[in-house]
Amino acid sequence: MMRRILPLAFAAAGLLGGTPGAMAAGDAKAGESKNSMCIGCHNIPGYKSSFPSVYSVPMIVGQSPKYIESALQAYKKGDRSHPTMRAIAGSLSEQDMADLAAFYGAK
Numbered sequence: 001m002m003r004r005i006l007p008l009a010f011a012a013a014g015l016l017g018g019t020p021g022a023m024a025a026g027d028a029k030a031g032e033s034k035n036s037m038c039i040g041c042h043n044i045p046g047y048k049s050s051f052p053s054v055y056s057v058p059m060i061v062g063q064s065p066k067y068i069e070s071a072l073q074a075y076k077k078g079d080r081s082h083p084t085m086r087a088i089a090g091s092l093s094e095q096d097m098a099d100l101a102a103f104y105g106a107k
């Protein structure tokens with residue numbers, strides 16, 4: 001009995017936790033729960049930080065999920081150099097990025 005249940009449990013854990021190596025499939029619902037650290041700047045539904053007003057933050061809501069995900073990866077890798085976004089993207093896993101991309105892109 002156990003021998004039949006174990007592989008299933010692993011498969012389920014893989015689905016929930018994201019399988020390392022596999023191309024992460026974005027989950028908009030999961031992304032919603034991760035966006036609390038983004039909304040302060042990428043304000044929803046607005047897209048500019050209210051203070052200081054000159055500090056304009058690009059709108060990411062409605063961007064293509066692919067674009068958002070690759071932008072985050074570029075910040076993490078250092079191909080994009082904005083210091084704040086680099087720090088933030090550096091703390092995100094591939095799965096986080098995919099989820100966030102799905103969440104913002106789905107709007």
Ligand code: HEC
Binds near residue numbers: 034041042057082085
């Ligand atoms: C401290 C403010 C701040 C926070 C918090 C923040 N961002 Fe950003 N984000 C910015 C700024 C400013 C830019 C523009 C940087 C640049 O010019 O490269 C940016 C750029 C981006 C871009 C590229 C947009 C484009 O049009 O190229 C993406 C995608 C993005 N952020 C996603 C996120 C996500 C997802 C989070 C949360 C995990 C987040 N950001 C949190 C300020 C922030």
